[in-house]
Amino acid sequence: MTTSFDFFNYLNNELYCEDVKVKEIIEKAGSPAYIYSKNSILEHFIEIRDAFEEVDPLICFSVKANSNLSVIKVLADAGSGFDVVSGGELYRVLKVGVSPDKIVFAGVGKTSEEIKYALENDIFMFNVESPAELANIDRIAGSMGKRGRVALRINPDIDAKTHDKTTTGKKENKFGIDFESASQLIKNIDNYKNIDLKGIHVHLGSPIYSTGPYVQGLEKVYKFVQETLDEKGKQGIEYVNIGGGYCMSYTGEKVKRPRDYAADIVPLIKKLGCKVVMEPGRFIIANAGILLTRTTYIKVATWGKKFVICDAAMNDLARPSLYDAVHRAWPVKTDVPMPEVELPGEEKGSDKRLELVDIVGPVCESSDVLAKERWFPDVKEGDLIAFFSTGAYGFTMSSSYNTRPRTCEILVDGDSFSTVRRRETYEDLITGEKEFLD
Numbered sequence: 277m278t279t280s281f282d283f284f285n286y287l288n289n290e291l292y293c294e295d296v297k298v299k300e301i302i303e304k305a306g307s308p309a310y311i312y313s314k315n316s317i318l319e320h321f322i323e324i325r326d327a328f329e330e331v332d333p334l335i336c337f338s339v340k341a342n343s344n345l346s347v348i349k350v351l352a353d354a355g356s357g358f359d360v361v362s363g364g365e366l367y368r369v370l371k372v373g374v375s376p377d378k379i380v381f382a383g384v385g386k387t388s389e390e391i392k393y394a395l396e397n398d399i400f401m402f403n404v405e406s407p408a409e410l411a412n413i414d415r416i417a418g419s420m421g422k423r424g425r426v427a428l429r430i431n432p433d434i435d436a437k438t439h440d441k442t443t444t445g446k447k448e449n450k451f452g453i454d455f456e457s458a459s460q461l462i463k464n465i466d467n468y469k470n471i472d473l474k475g476i477h478v479h480l481g482s483p484i485y486s487t488g489p490y491v492q493g494l495e496k497v498y499k500f501v502q503e504t505l506d507e508k509g510k511q512g513i514e515y516v517n518i519g520g521g522y523c524m525s526y527t528g529e530k531v532k533r534p535r536d537y538a539a540d541i542v543p544l545i546k547k548l549g550c551k552v553v554m555e556p557g558r559f560i561i562a563n564a565g566i567l568l569t570r571t572t573y574i575k576v577a578t579w580g581k582k583f584v585i586c587d588a589a590m591n592d593l594a595r596p597s598l599y600d601a602v603h604r605a606w607p608v609k610t611d612v613p614m615p616e617v618e619l620p621g622e623e624k625g626s627d628k629r630l631e632l633v634d635i636v637g638p639v640c641e642s643s644d645v646l647a648k649e650r651w652f653p654d655v656k657e658g659d660l661i662a663f664f665s666t667g668a669y670g671f672t673m674s675s676s677y678n679t680r681p682r683t684c685e686i687l688v689d690g691d692s693f694s695t696v697r698r699r700e701t702y703e704d705l706i707t708g709e710k711e712f713l714d
């Protein structure tokens with residue numbers, strides 16, 4: 277078994293996840309389905325941990341990327357911590373039995389209930405995003421006889437050069453606290469009687485394809501600590517949390533790996549002299565998952581356009597319609613090899629067996645296009661198609677729009693697989709409403 281494609285491989289013209297034929301999974305589980313490779317998840321976790329070994333980071337997997345309990349369990353067993361962004365995510369990780377001292381909590385709008393819930397469970401740290409939130413944590417911690425450990429999330433006004441909708445570190449973004457306000461907060465930290473300042477957090481957006489923004493961010497943090505804080509303030513900066521955003525390849529193109537990030541980031545962390553927290557999400561899980569769908573109909577317009585209509589839709593995978601994201605797609609069984617790198621619509625490869633298609637779902641929106649203008653092998657009704665690199669922000673962003681039950685999730689480990697979330701039923705979809713009918 278080769279690991280060259282993150283544990284998803286074509287063998288004898290057929291797609292496998294680890295040592296299991298994807299077709300066999302779908303025959304049992306039905307379609308559409310998200311399929312994750314346990315060993316791919318672990319390999320990515322280990323790759324990032326080893327790359328940053330020198331600074332021994334607390335790696336907090338970003339739960340928003342994939343919050344399935346079994347995925348959390350795989351990572352927790354491997355020693356991961358977790359970055360949560362809501363009471364619901366915190367509930368999930370606690371359910372799995374994650375040690376609270378490995379949980380960090382981010383988000384601009386933590387409610388009093390969420391703060392109380394996190395304090396009750398003694399989480400490691402809040403990443404605080406405003407003076408008002410800091411005051412609220414202080415007040416609630418005081419009323420509970422607890423202490424709130426916090427890192428201040430800085431908004432360093434850096435353009436991470438990623439999608440507009442996933443950029444978080446520019447000054448006009450809602451995230452974080454500007455340096456001047458952070459400086460004031462740190463100077464007056466003794467006024468917050470129930471707060472322990474532990475450090476600084478910076479997350480610039482995602483995915484970030486170069487190390488430049490991380491370097492810029494850490495240089496600004498260094499300058500801030502050195503030039504703005506007094507000795508007591510400096511002592512409060514025991515941790516630097518460098519967030520997530522580490523890229524992976526969606527199209528087969530070569531991109532930076534954790535070691536490349538570490539080469540530029542580790543020296544700056546050492547210069548800062550802090551302990552490190554990291555919050556990778558997509559790097560660990562995106563390429564460890566695929567979305568499987570079955571072709572329902574083929575429609576060819578007289579003017580030539582071919583639509584492959586499949587049973588997955590924008591409600592199952594929102595990224596293409598939200599961000600114009602490109603996910604590689606390929607039939608599960610085909611004698612046409614998948615190109616190493618996804619070809620843009622206008623460029624045809626040399627393979628004459630490819631034709632230009634749109635792969636679309638059944639949802640009643642023109643934006644329900646999962647793959648636009650792709651050179652694709654001939655597929656028939658009933659054929660299976662895999663959408664690659666969908667393990668991150670795939671299922672977690674899915675919805676039941678058009679009253680479509682959400683898909684099941686399957687975890688593969690070697691030559692076995694198991695359902696880790698069952699497919700929703702129609703009955704699930706009306707639970708919570710039906711009692712109000714009469």
Ligand code: LLP
Nearest residue numbers: 338382479482520521522555556557558669
């Ligand atoms: N830390 C914080 C504070 C974050 O806000 C995020 C992602 C991460 C870590 C993890 O970023 P990652 O390593 O996964 O790139 N739905 C979008 C992505 C939104 C990211 C939100 N925050 C997408 O599908 O691309």
